[in-house]
Amino acid sequence: MNGLFPNAWHVARREYLQRVRSRSFFIVTMVLALVGVGLALLPLGIRMLEGENERHVAVYLPDSSVPAATANALEAVLDASAGADGPDYVITTVDDPGEGRAGVRDGQLDALLTIARAADGDLSYLLYTDEGLTGGTPTAIRTAVYQVSVGDRLQRAGVGAEAGQILAPAPVEVQQSDPGAIDPEENFGARYLFAMALVILTFMAVITYGTWVASSVAEEKSSRVMELLITAATPRQLLGGKVLGTGAAGLTQYLVVVVASILGFAVQRVLADRLYGSGGGNQIEGIDLGVLLPFGAFFLAGFMLYATLYAALGSMASRQEEVQQVTGPMILVGMIGYFAAFIGLNTPDAPWIQALSLIPFFSPYLLPARTILSTVAPWEWAVAAIAMAVFLVAALSIAARIYAAGVLLYGQRPGLRAMLSAVRVDR
Amino acid sequence: MSLVVDNISKRFGAIQALDGVSFEVEPGRIFGLLGANGAGKTTSMRIVLDILRADSGSVTWQGKPNIELPRDTWGYLPEERGLYMRMTVMDVLRFFAALYGVPEEKATREVEDWLARFRVPDYRDRKVEELSKGNQQKIQFIASILHDPDVLIMDEPFSGLDPVNVQLLKEAFLEMRDRGKTLIFSTHQMETVEELCESIAIIDRGKVVVRGSVRDVKRAMGRRVVRLATDGNANGAAWLPELEGVRLIAQREDFAELAVPDGTDPELILRAAMERGERVTRFEIADPSLEEVFIEHVGRPAAVEEERHLAEAGAKPTSAEEPAA
Numbered sequence: 168m169n170g171l172f173p174n175a176w177h178v179a180r181r182e183y184l185q186r187v188r189s190r191s192f193f194i195v196t197m198v199l200a201l202v203g204v205g206l207a208l209l210p211l212g213i214r215m216l217e218g219e220n221e222r223h224v225a226v227y228l229p230d231s232s233v234p235a236a237t238a239n240a241l242e243a244v245l246d247a248s249a250g251a252d253g254p255d256y257v258i259t260t261v262d263d264p265g266e267g268r269a270g271v272r273d274g275q276l277d278a279l280l281t282i283a284r285a286a287d288g289d290l291s292y293l294l295y296t297d298e299g300l301t302g303g304t305p306t307a308i309r310t311a312v313y314q315v316s317v318g319d320r321l322q323r324a325g326v327g328a329e330a331g332q333i334l335a336p337a338p339v340e341v342q343q344s345d346p347g348a349i350d351p352e353e354n355f356g357a358r359y360l361f362a363m364a365l366v367i368l369t370f371m372a373v374i375t376y377g378t379w380v381a382s383s384v385a386e387e388k389s390s391r392v393m394e395l396l397i398t399a400a401t402p403r404q405l406l407g408g409k410v411l412g413t414g415a416a417g418l419t420q421y422l423v424v425v426v427a428s429i430l431g432f433a434v435q436r437v438l439a440d441r442l443y444g445s446g447g448g449n450q451i452e453g454i455d456l457g458v459l460l461p462f463g464a465f466f467l468a469g470f471m472l473y474a475t476l477y478a479a480l481g482s483m484a485s486r487q488e489e490v491q492q493v494t495g496p497m498i499l500v501g502m503i504g505y506f507a508a509f510i511g512l513n514t515p516d517a518p519w520i521q522a523l524s525l526i527p528f529f530s531p532y533l534l535p536a537r538t539i540l541s542t543v544a545p546w547e548w549a550v551a552a553i554a555m556a557v558f559l560v561a562a563l564s565i566a567a568r569i570y571a572a573g574v575l576l577y578g579q580r581p582g583l584r585a586m587l588s589a590v591r592v593d594r
Numbered sequence: 595m596s597l598v599v600d601n602i603s604k605r606f607g608a609i610q611a612l613d614g615v616s617f618e619v620e621p622g623r624i625f626g627l628l629g630a631n632g633a634g635k636t637t638s639m640r641i642v643l644d645i646l647r648a649d650s651g652s653v654t655w656q657g658k659p660n661i662e663l664p665r666d667t668w669g670y671l672p673e674e675r676g677l678y679m680r681m682t683v684m685d686v687l688r689f690f691a692a693l694y695g696v697p698e699e700k701a702t703r704e705v706e707d708w709l710a711r712f713r714v715p716d717y718r719d720r721k722v723e724e725l726s727k728g729n730q731q732k733i734q735f736i737a738s739i740l741h742d743p744d745v746l747i748m749d750e751p752f753s754g755l756d757p758v759n760v761q762l763l764k765e766a767f768l769e770m771r772d773r774g775k776t777l778i779f780s781t782h783q784m785e786t787v788e789e790l791c792e793s794i795a796i797i798d799r800g801k802v803v804v805r806g807s808v809r810d811v812k813r814a815m816g817r818r819v820v821r822l823a824t825d826g827n828a829n830g831a832a833w834l835p836e837l838e839g840v841r842l843i844a845q846r847e848d849f850a851e852l853a854v855p856d857g858t859d860p861e862l863i864l865r866a867a868m869e870r871g872e873r874v875t876r877f878e879i880a881d882p883s884l885e886e887v888f889i890e891h892v893g894r895p896a897a898v899e900e901e902r903h904l905a906e907a908g909a910k911p912t913s914a915e916e917p918a919a
Contacts, residue, residue: 177692185680391676395737397645398670399693575645 171407174400178408179415182383186416196420200427207431211439222254222304225267227281233290235260237282237315244311254303268295277304280312288323290316359512362536366508369466369531373473373501376417380409380474381481382490384570389486393574402571403563410474417470461548462535468555469531472562473497479566482573500528508532515541525551527558595656596620597745597776602641602651603800610800611637612648617795617805619778621656621744624771626787626808627780628884629797630892635780636673638797639747642778643668655745666694669743673750673780675734679723683709683733686722687740694741701740708736712762728759735763739770746770748779752786764790784884794884796891803891812881815890816856819883820863823849823876833870837862849876 186192224245226238238258245256261267267279278296285291292312298305321333387393396405480493507529511520515537524533524543530551537543597619604612612634619625629635640646642653644660653660655667678686684705691701709715712732722730731754739746751767752760767777767790781787787794788808795805804811820840834842834850839858843851854860860879867874 173695174693177689181678181681181689185678189680387676390679391672391674392678393676394645394672394674395670395676395690395734396693398643398668398672399665399690401665575640 171404174404175408175411178400178405179412182409182412183415186379186413187419192416192420196423199420199424203424203428204431207428208435211435211442215442222256222277223259223270223275224256224304224308225259225261225270225276225279227261227264227267227279228283229264229281230284232284233282237319240318241280241308241311241315244314245307248310249307256307271295271297278308280308282312282315290319358539362512362539363509365462365535365539366505366512366532369469369535370501370505372417372421372466373470373531374498376413376470377473377477377497377501378490378494379417380413381477381484381494382487383409383413384478384481384574385484385487385490388482388484388574397571397574402567402574406475406478406567406570407563409478410471414467414470414474418467461538465531465534465551465555468559469527472527472555472559473501475559475562475566479569479573482570483576485576504529504532508536512536512540521547525554527551527555530555597642597778598652598654599638599642600652600654602638602648602653604637604641604646604648612641613800614651615797615800615802616651617802619776620792621776622771622774623792624767624777624779624790626791626794627778627797628782628784628787628794628888629780633797633892634800635797636749639670639749639778639780643670643747666741667744669738669741669746671735671738671746671748671751673753675727675731677722677730677734677737680721682719682721683725684718687733687737690737691740696741704740705736708739711766712736728755731755732759732762735766744775746775746777746779748777750781751779752781752783760786784888788884796888798892804887808884809881811887812884815882815887817853817882818856818860819843819880819886820852820854820860821849821876821878821880822852822863822867822874824867825873825875833866834863837866853882 224241226241228235228237238260242256242258245258249256261270261279264279264281267276270276271279277298278294281293281295283291283293290312294305294308296302296305326333387396400408477494477497480497481490484490484493507520507523511517511523511533514520520533520537523529524537525547534543534548534551599615599617601614601616602612603610603614615634615638617625617627627635627638637646641648642660644653644663647661655663660667678689681689684702687705688698688701691704692698696704706715706718709718714729714732717725717729717733722733725733731751735748735751738748751763755763764786767779771777791808793805793807794811795802797803804814806814834840834852839855840863841853843853845851852863854863864874864877867877
């Protein structure tokens, strides 16, 4: 009966079922899932609120020598240069410039463009707008009218039908020197955001679910069920079961929220494709199994490491109110990893970041982040994994000793000294 | 082979909680561990259970050191009651049975059996928090015996129970003894000890001040007690002081309690009464009560401690918790 199992299973099972069946767990999980879905749908919502991102430009053609088709040509040029992600230009022709100006003033139009023919035969333009000279619409129109003018000049020079061909963009084929390498300049921003998201998720999970473990232990102590427990099972079994059960409950919540968010994201992409054409949806760069698997493994191991120590510290608290106090050191350690990850994200190849990323308390933050932003050598993974395993075994043993001593201590605020002497006692 | 507690000592910081405590419990017997609060009863029990380690000394059961014994040797009812409040009675009991390796089916049967015996069969699917304190205590007792332990260690099992439940628990104790189990319990209630225990140890300030069979402990007081009632109300108050060695312990409402030292024939009192023409309506020779033994060795009555203890715990010993058992 002195092995970790099956008693750790019994403890874990009770812990898991009690937690997952509780009303507060259900409510919090649902709220977090809704928040996740909401965040995933946010880009689409913003886009819809912006009214499909249309720009309305009126064209006034006072000279009959300017063909009415110029307006269509302008629209084609504007839309072509804006691309799929850019705004959609809608060009209308007005017969009364006063009406157009009024439209610009009351916000119905973004600009009024008057196209006339100057004395020398060239086209001349007058742009009436409330935007500055460097605003989106004026800039786009100034670029576009150049093409219109060139087309017009070619027409008048008699080139005629070939004008479109002359103006067509020349195809350029790009050949990369190293196709396997990802151009960091191009993707760094998106990857940085992804890495940051992983670091934040890890930090929140460790702190939140670690506190769950600690307060669960403190609750058993304050409800005095603890004395029965330690008569029935060893501290190691109780501790291991508690970490596994709470971890599984935490993971359940985590997965529900993450899956809901990913589904939300997928729905967002499908909707965006429908509404704005293929490629219109946002995409996250760099998600693949090569990142997610090690992330998952180190996330779990890191959680267990933190949670085991959280449980030990929780055993020193006599009441719920003391839990925050006694788990302070763990939050501090978690914060160090968190901030190191944030600093390290900008310089993923700095030697101190590389060294820190092998240390168990910090590797769950830093290794996945480094994988996304740079490369991690296989030996680094191995060293970090071995170190993690050693720390886990040591943590369970030390925590079991603190726990064995802590659970019978009531009333006194156990300081570092009490904890150290508990660790030294052989039992 | 008995349970032998041999010379155990334990120190918590500046406090010497136990100082060379020794006692022995015969298998299949009920043993009472008496003492004021803070005397060291709970610490002794925890050391026997190997929840705590003694600084020195040893505990053996059937010749084996307790640290080598499997945990299911012991059944423990801690003084501070505690269960998982939000679980149902059946779930919480199955959980503890599972920790001791009892198969779920067997545990279920046993639980139903015990709930019926405690006359609360309909509690199996109730949440623990819905039960009264007395009933929670029954559940806790069941939790401590589901794995059929050889030795039952019960810390203040009767405190906070109403008389009906005290009786039920006493019956359960006797039942366990008849099954061949060994029981050790601590209490402040001397009548219960007199009723149940073959032998006792009294602990005071971490030391065993007296131990042995109840009868030997009483005899070791070196005196017997005579309860005398006569027709008149004086109960011999006038002439009793003339008798050599006889001491009036208490003048009760309708009888006098007298201490007679060993070597003096208690019947001397009876003869003296008859010589003086008194009509004797009660004459009883008895050993001193455990209460007296306790006071003699500890210097203050156990009940005083009990009351203070209950006041601290906020428990009501005679509250009517039982809905018509």
